[in-house]
Amino acid sequence: MKSFEPKIIGLFCNWCTYLAADLAGVSRMQYAPNLRIVRVMCSGRIHPEHVLWAFENGADGVLIGGCHPGDCHYIEGNFKNLRRYLLLKRLLKQFGIDERRLRLEWISASEADKLRRVVDEFTETLRELGPFAQEAPLFQAAESPSPIQKSTLGMKEED
């Protein structure tokens, strides 16, 4: 039997954590292949729905990566993200989702090693927690039409 491999969606800001992931590559650091990265300009861009959407679509964990406090490329977008993150953690609990499945880390462009450590650690945590689908089956069953389903059917974009 194949062992459970958690899927992690990384929502990384363009200036710090995404670059840390680039640097990890340039430095040939090996880390768990479970992470899949989405680039946003600032962690402040991340909407709670992005996180919920990831869980809904089969993610076992979501890792938000932003610049260290005080280092945000856009002055303080990371703080705005932090506020939403704390509220979102409470919401997850109400859904019956283990809040450890959502993790926020400040990882600067030079901290490739921190990225590697966090990803490996988070993968282990999620492995212990098991598949998201087992934990919150109701959450996933409530399917809403995905934007992509609409478009792959050849529907034109709105407006």
Place this chain on the structure above:
Amino acid sequence: MAGRNGDLPRIGVYVCHCGTNIGGKVNVPEVVAFARTLPNVVVAREYKYMCSDPGQLLIKEDIQKLNINRVIVASCSPHLHEHTFRKATLEGGQNPYLFHMANIREHVSWVTDDPEKATEKAKAIIEAAVYRIQFHEPLESKQVPVNPDVLIVGGGIAGITAALTLANAGKKVYLVERESSIGGHMAKFDKTFPTLDCASCILTPKMTAVKDHPNIQLITYAEVLEVDGYVGNFTVKVKKKPRYVIEDRCIGCYVCVENCVYKTPKYPSEFDEGIGLRKPIYIPFPQAVPLVAVIDPETCIEFKSGRCPKKCQQACREVVGRDAIDFTQKEEILEIQVGAIVLATGFQTFDASRIPEYGYGRYPNVYTSLEIERLVNSSGPTGGEIVLRDGRKPRSVGIIHCVGSRDRNFNPWCSRVCCMYSLKLAHLVRERTGAEVYNFYIDMRTPGKGYEEFYEKLLHEGVHFIRGKVAEVTDWTINPEEAGRLVIRVEDSLIGVVRRIPVDMVILSVGLEPRADAEELRRLFNISCSAEGWFLERHPKLAPVSTYTDGVFIAGACQGPKDIPDTVAQAGAAAGEVLSLVDRGFIELEPNIAVIDARKCSGCHVCIALCPYSAISFNETENVAQINEALCKGCGVCVGACPSRAIHQQLFKDEQIMAEIEGLLMVE
């Protein structure tokens, strides 16, 4: 022509092997076959190097022949080649923003051990790109004018070189230096390796040229306080510290210094590394630029007690007739507008007292290399005579390499210049004193034009070389030869014996490290530092003087240890980058700005308070928020917060992000 907005997406996917960088780990043919099965993918191809001309040609041809209207390249990081492929898309006849890049090198092949897992991950990233790109739309980038004026921070050889290059090209340059004179570390050196030409003979004319250049405004004894704006349009606040001497009145005649109530110099001179002394009013060195006196309020009696006869002021007024001394001078804040910034803030040397077993600070005859630079300098405190602190001439001298460098306890890196400057000092000491000179090295590192030859020359000059990391410098002596001297204990690793070498003088070849305030500076200019604290270049090979913040460039040792030739070359490169930016006259901004759909806006004001750039205002008549495009920097904070989902961010629309997430999760 295909690809008008609203057309059914026709996607081309191009998977790059990047030589073996991707292809050696990811099964590219399998990935390509997979891509062909994805929705709306018309063509999927692989190529050895997508960024090469033939690679780009594939894209252009497919756009024209197959009516491709969405382009995906799966290769390296968008930070490296997004621009390249957007351009290719444009040249093929499509809007450049109908392109998306899938990063399967930095994020996959280089970080994944297992080829099978790497291949699966690459598939997921490509599927995500395919999903995402369905929602791309043509966008226009905005052009903004670039202010051609340039700020250079740091007046060492890097800053001086960049300033002169830019000023000679007709650009207005502001050169800000923290100390009271420009010149930096190089001004302290006597000779430079490996040519042994006199440092001040080559530096001083450049310093003077800076002062005399009509395009350079020199701001010394000053620090940058605040930086605002963005590439092309920075506003910078500079704090000019009071020197208590009016710059344009002072002629650098030394009459004030001679007339100071202190008859003899009493305080350690910063410029002379404490080897020489200065008075509370002083000119750091005779070739200082600007040649203007400065008063140190920490040591000046007038500042300490308010009861000094102020003979310096009197002399300036009565003897020189300049009245340049002003004890009431206050600090000044200047505001300057520039289009580009070059950081050339240099390095600091390792604090040798952090290694107590080398005795620096405990044994008077243990010196740092920088102190010795002042001691051997013909315009230094001893006039170039190499003497111990008690005035004796040393009969034997030990030079310890790698102090603080290549040492896990301190700095792991090689400081690059120490072997060569140690050889230079060995040569100068031997030449001037005839002393026995011992070099204690771990490895000799002499790459550079003429460097190995210089080492070879030293080997034949009778300088001793002992390979081994010095354990300690001690005054524990065990025989008459050692009595009263310092003993260097070292394992000579070439003969496998622990040796005790008695010497009169020890020179610690201290390494280079980031300045203590590099972190503060980094924040000020919104750039990154490496884990060690050096300013981080945009790309270690291909963009060595650029940073991730457009319009901010770096030159010299603030980026990492380097010698004078490399520093000068990098300063020239930075000046070149600045010219290519400001001479174009404008910059194109990423069209990733936020856009409000007025029909959906409920007028709740939430976004207005969140915008860090005050780009959102409220339209009272329409009762909706509106965004000033010129001020929006595209962070998307307002988009993430809008309760009505009335705002979207171009290039990062919710549909795009969510489609990408969905795609990433499709592959098991």
Place this chain on the structure above:
Amino acid sequence: MEYFYYPGCSLKGTGASYEKSLLEVFALLGIPMKELPDWNCCGATSYMSIDEEVALAMAARNLAIAEENGRDVIAPCSACYMVLRKTQKYMKEYAHIRQSILNALKKAGLTYHGDRVRIRHPLDVLVNDVGIAEIRKRVQRSLNGVRVFPYYGCLIVRPKNGFDHATYPTSMDRLLEALGCEVIDHPLKTKCCGGSLTGTLEEVGMRLVYILLKEAKKRGSHAIATVCPLCQFNLDAYQEKVEKIYSESLGIPVMYFTQLLGYALGAEDSHLGLEQHIVPVQEVFEMVR
């Protein structure tokens, strides 16, 4: 804060004057301290070289007992101090060692989490918890004019990154200065005292003892101050032998830093174990009496 006192074997044997003076000093300064209940051998010396895991498990038993009671442990013997700290470090850094020790502890009904209690040397406690300023205030008899050669030995600074610098420690220097001593700066602070070589490779051991004694004499020391029972023993007990081998008279009293501190704090001589040394130490105090 109340501390546990972990004597180890030395302080109950050759280092009796260390224990006596230590307890006296702590009592005079009002630092509450009681002996760790049911303590056992720290695992130093032969155990460590024969079976490291057993030795570490023995040390860990002491840690587990201390942790149960949640108090820092004062280990005056440098060897105990080093072994206990090393055990903590190994358990933290090496998962397999941690596991095997935990298994051993479990059989004794004990467990150990780590990091809840610290292993302290009395020098560390005196300098950093009590503080030099406080001690200076409590000095009743200044040791003004006594030239002391501070000697730390190798173990108190290991594993490194402890409370003082690994090759050039200064805490005892500062403490002795506060007592009025003239502290001699020298480069041999952490050089080998001979350790167990005095008993195994005598020639080497005696030479190492000689280097330290000779340097102390050369620098005009009235006394050597030590923090470790083995250092004290080697430098004191073999002095006569060394004098014979190297045909040189030395005669340097070798004291525990707690004896000097105790005297300065006004303790009676009989409470400091001054009579238990081979090279007489009383003459040092005669200078200032």
